[in-house]
Amino acid sequence: MSALGSAREGAPASEMLALKARYLMPCVYHFYREPMVLERGEGCYLYDSEGRRYLDCYAGVGVTSAGHANPEIVAAATAQLGKLAHTTTIYLTEPMLRLAEALAAFVPGDLEQSFFCTSGSEANEGALLLAKLATGRNDFIALSRSLHGRTYLTAGATGMDFWRTDPQPPENVHFVPSPSCGDCPLKLERASCGLRCADAVGELLDAHPGEVAALIAEPLHGNGGIVVPPAGYFERVQAHLRRHGVLLIMDEAQTGFCRTGKRFGFEHWDIAPDIVTVCKALGNGLPIAAFIATRAVAAAYTKPGASTFGGNLVCSEAARATLAFHLAHALDEAAAARGAELEAGLLTLAGNHALVKEVRGLGLMRGLELVEADGTPASAATDTLLESLREHGVLAGKTGPGRNVLTLMPPLVITPEQVAELLTTLDIAFADLMTQRSIAA
Numbered sequence: 001m002s003a004l005g006s007a008r009e010g011a012p013a014s015e016m017l018a019l020k021a022r023y024l025m026p027c028v029y030h031f032y033r034e035p036m037v038l039e040r041g042e043g044c045y046l047y048d049s050e051g052r053r054y055l056d057c058y059a060g061v062g063v064t065s066a067g068h069a070n071p072e073i074v075a076a077a078t079a080q081l082g083k084l085a086h087t088t089t090i091y092l093t094e095p096m097l098r099l100a101e102a103l104a105a106f107v108p109g110d111l112e113q114s115f116f117c118t119s120g121s122e123a124n125e126g127a128l129l130l131a132k133l134a135t136g137r138n139d140f141i142a143l144s145r146s147l148h149g150r151t152y153l154t155a156g157a158t159g160m161d162f163w164r165t166d167p168q169p170p171e172n173v174h175f176v177p178s179p180s181c182g183d184c185p186l187k188l189e190r191a192s193c194g195l196r197c198a199d200a201v202g203e204l205l206d207a208h209p210g211e212v213a214a215l216i217a218e219p220l221h222g223n224g225g226i227v228v229p230p231a232g233y234f235e236r237v238q239a240h241l242r243r244h245g246v247l248l249i250m251d252e253a254q255t256g257f258c259r260t261g262k263r264f265g266f267e268h269w270d271i272a273p274d275i276v277t278v279c280k281a282l283g284n285g286l287p288i289a290a291f292i293a294t295r296a297v298a299a300a301y302t303k304p305g306a307s308t309f310g311g312n313l314v315c316s317e318a319a320r321a322t323l324a325f326h327l328a329h330a331l332d333e334a335a336a337a338r339g340a341e342l343e344a345g346l347l348t349l350a351g352n353h354a355l356v357k358e359v360r361g362l363g364l365m366r367g368l369e370l371v372e373a374d375g376t377p378a379s380a381a382t383d384t385l386l387e388s389l390r391e392h393g394v395l396a397g398k399t400g401p402g403r404n405v406l407t408l409m410p411p412l413v414i415t416p417e418q419v420a421e422l423l424t425t426l427d428i429a430f431a432d433l434m435t436q437r438s439i440a441a
């Protein structure tokens, strides 16, 4: 372990595991066979209760983009906490309104009016409702590898079986094949497919005229395994949607706020979403989310809508400071530059290990798909790598329907030296894995 300082007594993992087993629902899983107790963060580093330091390359699933315990964000939130924490939306408060103004300036295009809530699921649920109100239709389209949340409708609009828990999901969601060229659901080759997966949207709409309110999609799949759609996919999809008067909702939960090297993931494509949903990195760790729409679409939402903690004053001030930090430090450019360094290193690593089928992603949202020689997902190897990385002081994630995509989403303030540290540690972890495999063989 890359320990900093001497080991000390903190909350013991065994005791925390016992509390978890007794008091949390069994659906709440954790990473690692012997999980550590995380206690403190600073910049790109996390510290556990025994004083060990980890380079955090998952950032709480792409949340703490401006770094852990960012002093400017902490100062803004604590100043507000000491003044007034909560009133709810039935009163006028400056932090929420200034944040709405700042968001409208930060988001490209004419997406201007926000509704604040507290989680990505809630933002997506609200966006889907707004699409119904704006179109007077009831159905939705989602992609087969998507993840959109945990509420009844957003889990129902989640394509990945892994995250679909309700035995009786809603019936008004239609799925289309995800544009995942490395593992095409239509079994086609990119060179000759003619973007069949995008035209599947048009065919579905032709078969259900006047029924679909919106298509919801991530600009690139996060939990689905860091899948970047091919050039022209979303442009073709939006053309089909427009032909049928269907709205486009972009779920920017993971991709928003500079993660992919642009302020929003959808900016990689020549499209204009009608509604964008944001959460995770907006509050840099404080729970705040929103759906943001054009004035024309938002105009349909006139029946009273309230959220107790929506636009919470402390979260709003944290979010405003987060946006200011992103702008002042050009985190979009930083993510693009560090992302290119990371990609180059990952491609070299992939060249040395047959286990790596593909290196995917944009900016600082990267995935390594690991596949065994027989083509099956290398899920156990992915777990071994995660354990080994952690042993060597690096935390990473895993995604994909087969849980075999090693996922890297560090804070966007990661330095070139820390990217190099990550790559060196990945080399060591792969070497460990190869040694373990040769001993086992």
Ligand SMILES: Cc1ncc(COP(=O)(O)O)c(C=O)c1O
Pocket (backbone or CB within 6 Å): 061, 118, 119, 120, 121, 122, 124, 147, 148, 149, 150, 218, 222, 223, 251, 252, 253, 254, 279, 280
């Ligand atoms: C793309 C996407 N949408 C929605 C959600 C749900 O967000 P939350 O957990 O804040 O409800 C997630 C969570 O990981 C996500 O990745």
